[in-house]
Amino acid sequence: MRFGLTIFLGAALLFSVQPLLAKRLLPWFGGGPAVWSACMLFFQVVLLLGYAWAHALDRRQPARRQAWAQGGLLATALLGLGLQVLLWDAPLLPGQGWMPADSRWPAGRILLLLGLAVGLPALALGAASPLLQAWHRRACPGKPTYRLYALSNAGSLLALVAYPFLLEPALGLRAQAWAWGGLFALFALGVLACGQALPAGPDPSERSDPSDRPAAPLWLWVALPAAASALLLAATHQMCQEVAVVPFLWVLPLGLYLISFILAFEGRQLYRRAWCAPAFAASAAAAAWALCQSYELALVWQVGAYSALVFFGACLCHGELARLKPPPARLTGFYLALSLGGALGGLFVSLLAPAVFDGPWEVHLTFAAVPALALATFWRSPGKGLAHRLRWPLRAAWALGCLALIAALGLQPGESLRDVVWAERNFYGTLRVKRIHPGHPRYHAHDLFHGQILHGYQLQAPELRRVPTAYFSATSGLGLALQHHPARAEGRGLRVGIIGLGVGTIAAWGQPGDVLRFYEIDPQVIALARGQGGWFTFLGDSQARVEVIEGDARVSLERERREGALGRFDVFVLDAFQSDAIPTHLLDLEAFRLYLEHLAPDGLLLLHVTNLSLSLEPVVDRLAQELGLAVSVVRDAGDGWIGLRSHWALLTRDADILADPELAAKASLPESLGRPAPLWTDDQAALFPILRERRAPAPAP
Numbered sequence: 001m002r003f004g005l006t007i008f009l010g011a012a013l014l015f016s017v018q019p020l021l022a023k024r025l026l027p028w029f030g031g032g033p034a035v036w037s038a039c040m041l042f043f044q045v046v047l048l049l050g051y052a053w054a055h056a057l058d059r060r061q062p063a064r065r066q067a068w069a070q071g072g073l074l075a076t077a078l079l080g081l082g083l084q085v086l087l088w089d090a091p092l093l094p095g096q097g098w099m100p101a102d103s104r105w106p107a108g109r110i111l112l113l114l115g116l117a118v119g120l121p122a123l124a125l126g127a128a129s130p131l132l133q134a135w136h137r138r139a140c141p142g143k144p145t146y147r148l149y150a151l152s153n154a155g156s157l158l159a160l161v162a163y164p165f166l167l168e169p170a171l172g173l174r175a176q177a178w179a180w181g182g183l184f185a186l187f188a189l190g191v192l193a194c195g196q197a198l199p200a201g202p203d204p205s206e207r208s209d210p211s212d213r214p215a216a217p218l219w220l221w222v223a224l225p226a227a228a229s230a231l232l233l234a235a236t237h238q239m240c241q242e243v244a245v246v247p248f249l250w251v252l253p254l255g256l257y258l259i260s261f262i263l264a265f266e267g268r269q270l271y272r273r274a275w276c277a278p279a280f281a282a283s284a285a286a287a288a289w290a291l292c293q294s295y296e297l298a299l300v301w302q303v304g305a306y307s308a309l310v311f312f313g314a315c316l317c318h319g320e321l322a323r324l325k326p327p328p329a330r331l332t333g334f335y336l337a338l339s340l341g342g343a344l345g346g347l348f349v350s351l352l353a354p355a356v357f358d359g360p361w362e363v364h365l366t367f368a369a370v371p372a373l374a375l376a377t378f379w380r381s382p383g384k385g386l387a388h389r390l391r392w393p394l395r396a397a398w399a400l401g402c403l404a405l406i407a408a409l410g411l412q413p414g415e416s417l418r419d420v421v422w423a424e425r426n427f428y429g430t431l432r433v434k435r436i437h438p439g440h441p442r443y444h445a446h447d448l449f450h451g452q453i454l455h456g457y458q459l460q461a462p463e464l465r466r467v468p469t470a471y472f473s474a475t476s477g478l479g480l481a482l483q484h485h486p487a488r489a490e491g492r493g494l495r496v497g498i499i500g501l502g503v504g505t506i507a508a509w510g511q512p513g514d515v516l517r518f519y520e521i522d523p524q525v526i527a528l529a530r531g532q533g534g535w536f537t538f539l540g541d542s543q544a545r546v547e548v549i550e551g552d553a554r555v556s557l558e559r560e561r562r563e564g565a566l567g568r569f570d571v572f573v574l575d576a577f578q579s580d581a582i583p584t585h586l587l588d589l590e591a592f593r594l595y596l597e598h599l600a601p602d603g604l605l606l607l608h609v610t611n612l613s614l615s616l617e618p619v620v621d622r623l624a625q626e627l628g629l630a631v632s633v634v635r636d637a638g639d640g641w642i643g644l645r646s647h648w649a650l651l652t653r654d655a656d657i658l659a660d661p662e663l664a665a666k667a668s669l670p671e672s673l674g675r676p677a678p679l680w681t682d683d684q685a686a687l688f689p690i691l692r693e694r695r696a697p698a699p700a701p
Contacts, residue, residue, distance in 0.1 A: 002190065002193050002194050002197065003132055003133075003135070003136045003139070003140075003148065003194055003197075004148060004151055005190060006128070006132060006187065006190035006191055006193070006194055007128060007129055007132050007133070007148055007151055007152050007155070008151055008152065008154065008155035009155065009183065009186070009187050009190060010125045010128035010129065010132075010152075010155070010187050010190075010191075011125075011128075011129060011152040011153065011154075011155035011156040011159070012155040012156065012158055012159035013121075013125055013159070013180065013183055013184055013187060014043070014047075014122060014125040014126065014156065014159075015155075015156040015157075015159040015160050015254075015258075016159035016160075016162070016163055016167070016180065017092065017118055017121075017122070017180055018039060018040070018043055018250075019160075019163045019164075019168075019250060019251065020092065020163075020173065020176050020177065020180065021039065021092060021093075021114060021117060021118060022035060022036050022039045022250065023168075023173060023682075023683075024092075024093055024094070024173060025039070025110055025113060025114075026583075026584075026585055027552065027554050027555070027585035027682070028099050028100055028552060028555060029100070029103075029106045029109070029110060029521075029552065030103070030106075030428060030521040030522075030552050030583060031552075031583030031584060031585050031586065032241075032427075032428055032429065032583070033236070033237045033240035033241050034106070034107070034237070034350075034354075034427050034428065034429070035106075035110065036236065036237075036240065036250050037233055037236075037237055037346075037349060037350045038106075038107045038110040038111060038350055039110065039114065040233055040236075040346055040350070041111070041233075041343075041346040041347065041349075041350040041351070042110070042111050042114045042115070043122060043126075044229065044339070044342045044343040044345075044346040045343050045346070045347075046119065046122040046123055046126050047122075047126040047339050047342065047343070048126075048336075048339040048340055048342070048343040049123055049126065050122075050123050050124070050125070050126020050127035050128075050130075050339075051126065051127065051130055051332070051335050051336045051338075051339040052336055052339075053073075053123065053126075053127045053131075054127040054128075054130040054131035054134065054332050054335070054336075055130070055332040055333055055335070055336045057069055057070070057127075057131060058130075058131065058134045058332040059332070059333075063135065063138055063198040063199070064195075064198060066131065066135070066195075066198075067135075067192075067194075067195030067196075067198060068195075070124070070127065070131060070191060070195070071188075071191070071192060071195065073120070073123065073124045073127070074124050074188040074191060075188075076120055077120040077121040077123075077124050077184070077188075078184070078185060078188060080120050080121070081121065081181050081184070084117070090174045090177045090178060091177050091178065091180070091181040092117050092118055092177040092180060092181070093117070093173060093174065093177050094113050094116065094117055096558075098113060099555050099558075099559075100551070100552075100555065101551070101555075101559075102550055102551050103428075103521050103522070103523055103550055103551050103552070104523075106427045106428075107350070107351065107427055121184055124188075125184075125187070126339075128187075128191065129148070129149065129152040129335070130331065130332045130335040130336075131332070132148070132191070132194055133145050133146075133148045133149065133328075133331060134331065134332055135194055135195070135197070135198055136148060136194075137328050137329070137331070138198060138199060139194075139197045139198055139199060145328045145331065146265050146325065146328065146331070147265070147266060149261070149265045149335075150261065150262045150265045150266040153258045153259075153261040153262045153265070154258075154262055156258050157255050157258040157259060157262070160251045160254055160255045160258065161251065161255060163251060164248045164251050168683065168684050169684055171683075172683045173682070173683060218337065220320075220321070220324055220373075220376070220377065221321065221324065221334060221337035221338060221341070222337050222338075222340050222341040222344065223341060223373055224317040224318070224320055224321045224341065224373055224377075225317065225318070225321060225338045225339075225341030225342050225345070226341035226342065226344045226345040226348075227313075227317050227341075227345065227366065227369045227370050227373050228257065228260070228313060228314045228317035228318060228341075228342075228345070228370070229341065229342040229343075229344075229345025229346055229349075230345035230346075230348050230349050230362065230365075230366040230369070231309070231310060231313045231314065231317075231345075231366040231367070231369075231370055232253055232254065232257045232310050232314065232345075233345065233346060233349040233350065234349050234360075234362050234363045234366045234367075235253055235287075235306040235307075235309060235310050235363070235366075236249065236250060236253045236254070236310075237349070237360070237363075238291075238306060238360065238363055239253070239302065239303055239306050239307075241360075241429065241451050248687060248688075249303070249687075252303070252307055253306070253307055253310045256307055256310050256311035256314065257310055257311070257314045259311065260311060260314035260315040260317075260318045260319070261314075261318050263315060263318075263319070264315070264318040264319045264321065264322040265318075265322050265325075271315060271318075271319030271322065272319075273319075273378070276312060276315050276316050276319055277316065277374070277378075279308075279312045279315075280309075280312035280313055280315070280316050280370070280371070280374075281371075283305070283308035283309045283311075283312045283313070284309060284313075284367060284370075284371065286304075286305040286308065286309070287305045287306055287308070287309040287367060288367065289305070290302050290305040290306065291363065291364075291367075298613075299612075299613040299691060300691075309367070313370040316370060316371075316374050317370060317373065317374070320373075320374065320377040321338065323377075324377075345366075348362065349362050349366070354425050354426065354427065357425060358423040358424055358425050358430070359423060359425060359430050359432075360425075360430055360451075419434045419435055419436065420432050420433065420434055421433050421434065421435050421446075421533075421535075422533055422535070424524055426522070426523075426524055428521060428522040428524075428525075429450050429451055429522075430450070430451055431448065431449070431450060431522075431524055431525065431528070432448075432449045433446055433447065433448055433449075433528070433533065433535050434446070434447040434449065435447075436457070441461060442459075442461055442464065443459075443641070444459070444460040444461065445457045445458060445459050445460060445469075446458050446460065446503075446535040446536060448502065448503050448528065448535075448536070450577070453577065454470070454644075455502045455503070455577065456469070456470050456471075456472075456502040456503035456504075456505050456536075457469055457470055457503065458503055458505070458535070458536050458537070458538060459642070464642075465537065465541065466508055466538075466541050467508065467642060468505055468506070468508040468509055469505060469642050469643065469644075470505060470643070470644050470646075471505075471575075471608060471610060471643075471644055471646040472505045472506055472508075472509070472646075473636070473638065473639075473642050473643030473644075474643070475636050475638070475643055475666075476634070476636045476638075476643060476646045476648060477606065477633070477634030477635075477636065477646065477647070477648025477649075477650060477666075477667075478506070478509075478573065478606055478608070478646075478648055479509070480634060480662055480663055480666065481571065481604055481606055481648075481650060481663065482494070482496075482509045482571065483662070484660045484662045484663055485570060485571060485604065485657070486602070486657065487570050492513070493511070493512070493513025493514045493515065493544075494511075494514045494515075494570045494571060495514075495515045495517075495567065495568060495569045495570050495571075495600070496510075496514065496515070496516045496517070496569060496570065496571045496572070496573065497517050497519070497567050497569040497571070497572045497573065497598060498516065498517065498518045498519065498572075498573040498575065499519045499553040499573065499574050499575060499576045499586060500518075500519075500520065500553075500573075500574070500575035500576040500577065500608075501518045501519075501520035501525050501526060501529050501548065502525070502529070502575070503528065503529055503535075503536040503538060504518070504529035504530075504536060504538035504539040504542075504546075505538050506518075506538075506573065506575075507538045507539050507541075507542035507544065507546055508538050508541070508542065510542040510543050510544025510545075510546065511543055511544060512543050512544070513544075514543070514544035514545070515544060515545045515547070516542065516544045516545070516546050516547070517546075517547040517548075517549060517567065517569075518546070518547070518548045518549065519549045519551070519552075519553035519556050519557070520548060520549070520550060521550070521551055521552050521553070523550060526548055526550060529548075530548075553576065553586060554585060554586060554591055554594065557594050557595075557598060558594060560598070561594065561597060561598070566597060566598050567598035567599075568598070568599075568600050569598055569599055569600060569603055570600050570602075570603050570604070571603060571604050571605075571606060572595050572598060572599050572603060572604070572605050572606070573606045573607075573608075574586060574587070574595070574605075574606065574607045574608065575608040577608075582611065582614065582616070584680060584685040585682065587607070587616070587619065587620075587623075587680060587685075588623075588680035588681050588682055588685060589623060589626060589627075589679060589680065589681045589682075590681065590682050592605075592623050592627060593627070596627065596653075601653060601654070602652075602653070602654045602657065603652065603653075604650060604651070604652045604657055605629070605650070605651040605652065606648055606649070606650055606651075607620055607648065607649040607651070608646065608647075608648060609633070609647045609648065609649050610645065610646050610647045613691065614687065614690050614691065615671060615673070615690045615691075616649075616690065617633055617647065617649060617670035617671045618670060618671065618672060618673045618677035618678075618689075618690060619677055619678065619680055619690060620649045620651070620670060621669075621670040621672075621677060622676070622677040622678065622679050622680075623679070623680070624651050626679060628653075629651045629652060629653060630651065630652055630653075630654075630655035630658055631649060631650065631651045631669075631670060632649075632650050632658050632663075632664075632667035632668065632669065632670075633647060633648065633649050633650070633667065633668055633669065633670050633671075634647070634648045634650065634663070634666050634667050634668075635647050635666075635668065636648075636666070649670065650663070650667065673689060673690070675689070677689065677690070678690070
């Protein structure tokens with residue numbers, strides 16, 4: 001009982017601290033999906049180190065000495081948590097002084113911060129499952145051991161499910177961190193209790209018979225979990241990129257991934273090729289279709305297709321892995337190989353792919369790698385009964401299916417690269433510049449795409465080059481607000497703050513005497529807007545004084561506030577997206593309070609709330625009510641050439657600004673959910689209440 005409870009608690013702690021720390025770091029690094037991928041990579045590497053520690057102890061140290069060594073690691077980890085309380089006022093959560101001053105080396109900084117925050121506790125927790133299973137084998141000879149691995153994954157799953165539905169709504173980050181620290185101390189006591197149960201003397205199973213060694217290729221112990229891990233991260237990144245980086249979209253695929261471990265290692269042979277292989281084939285076809293449809297497909301179908309692929313793909317990989325597991329005497333080595341595979345999959349998706357590929361092609365590669373590895377295991381061991389008799393036709397059918405999937409996936413990159421004149425990828429996403437209607441005297445334009453979403457374009461005809469386009473045209477909410485702001489009638493220049501640079505289209509509205517300050521986290525976007533490649537010239541052509549501040553907008557604005565350099569903006573614009581995903585930390589209560597401090601008393605706050613999947617107007621309306629602001633929404637259909645469909649929310653302390661006839665003629669109240677809208681805060685940003693029933697049409701020039 002003590003072994004099972006301690007393993008269960010340790011796994012729950014390890015998987016609950018991941019979303020906790022990811023939420024802490026999201027606002028510091030732009031709120032993009034790559035932040036979660038970097039966090040996942042950190043915990044995969046720490047898990048590998050923990051498994052290596054457990055394997056080294058199990059192979060080289062007597063049982064009682066193992067208990068002393070693990071106890072020393074736990075004591076050091078507890079001491080580190082105590083020091084964090086003194087330095088940071090709470091365990092786990094780095095203080096504000098650790099916020100990055102710029103956007104350089106984001107992945108490395110995330111890994112460093114995670115190492116300082118939870119490195120030793122995570123190492124101790126990662127070693128717990130294999131080490132305690134090895135102790136259980138000694139203390140309880142003859143009892144099944146691998147079922148404890150299923151119990152470990154059940155603890156992880158419970159923690160993941162509880163986080164978005166129980167912990168996040170009920171507790172703030174500081175309260176979560178303190179509760180986690182207390183439970184970690186309880187876990188340490190559990191490990192000591194398990195160590196007391198270890199018998200003295202050598203383990204009778206220490207010298208296993210050579211015949212017990214599996215005949216399977218050991219590379220499959222690494223390759224199968226690597227493919228499953230890469231599939232998990234690639235599919236999660238794809239979902240978050242198109243919606244929002246929130247705990248639910250991290251937890252859902254990771255929870256399904258853990259369920260696959262439970263099915264594979266529970267011990268009752270719940271995994272069967274007969275149901276898993278066809279189910280994976282169907283989910284792979286659905287995911288390939290979703291990938292080709294991209295933003296045209298409703299959110300629920302995208303999430304469903306990718307989640308099904310993760311689940312059945314992980315079931316296939318982990319089920320075949322469980323068929324290759326060795327006798328319990330060699331379990332720590334088996335778990336070490338398994339964790340090595342998981343870490344390699346994470347390294348491929350999080351670090352190697354962004355450095356090597358100029359697009360998210362790791363999604364396509366991982367989709368195809370799982371059936372290819374399954375084919376290798378099927379070819380080696382076709383099964384029994386009818387499957388054995390039909391092994392050659394079944395192998396051939398699966399091989400043809402793999403080739404068909406790879407061919408279907410190969411069509412999508414070619415389509416997305418059509419008319420692309422430049423592409424690059426970094427930590428913040430994939431950028432592509434497309435040339436549209438080259439040679440046409442009026443329609444020739446350069447488009448900038450982030451992922452699959454258009455983020456701005458510039459017409460190339462000389463007489464149209466300085467015309468504001470896309471979501472910022474003269475008929476848009478932003479265009480109307482800048483044209484009819486009271487400062488224009490008074491003949492004075494405007495101070496405008498803008499979160500999100502894009503191609504710099506808003507700079508086209510600048511007039512002599514105006515000051516436009518852009519906050520942009522992606523250095524590559526800044527380079528393009530400043531003229532790299534010669535595709536976009538809005539910044540250089542502007543008549544206003546243009547300033548560009550590199551880094552996450554909230555971090556930069558908070559630093560300016562601390563330094564006493566408030567912006568005193570007449571207009572403050574929020575236009576921040578990563579692909580179609582909303583950085584929720586820029587659209588919550590704490591962020592709005594910060595914006596209002598930088599806004600002049602009679603200033604105007606403009607929010608770009610156009611979104612394909614989420615209805616953001618009720619969120620903005622709830623924030624306005626909370627802060628006592630007047631609010632209206634301008635919905636512009638655009639003309640499909642100079643202007644595109646856009647929704648802009650206008651908020652102000654001075655309701656008279658919204659009474660301007662030109663604004664009032666196009667403005668209306670925010671749409672209602674028919675029930676109280678959620679209040680977004682740093683601790684919680686609920687997506688379910690604002691999901692659109694149908695995917696909104698994507699604008700196209």
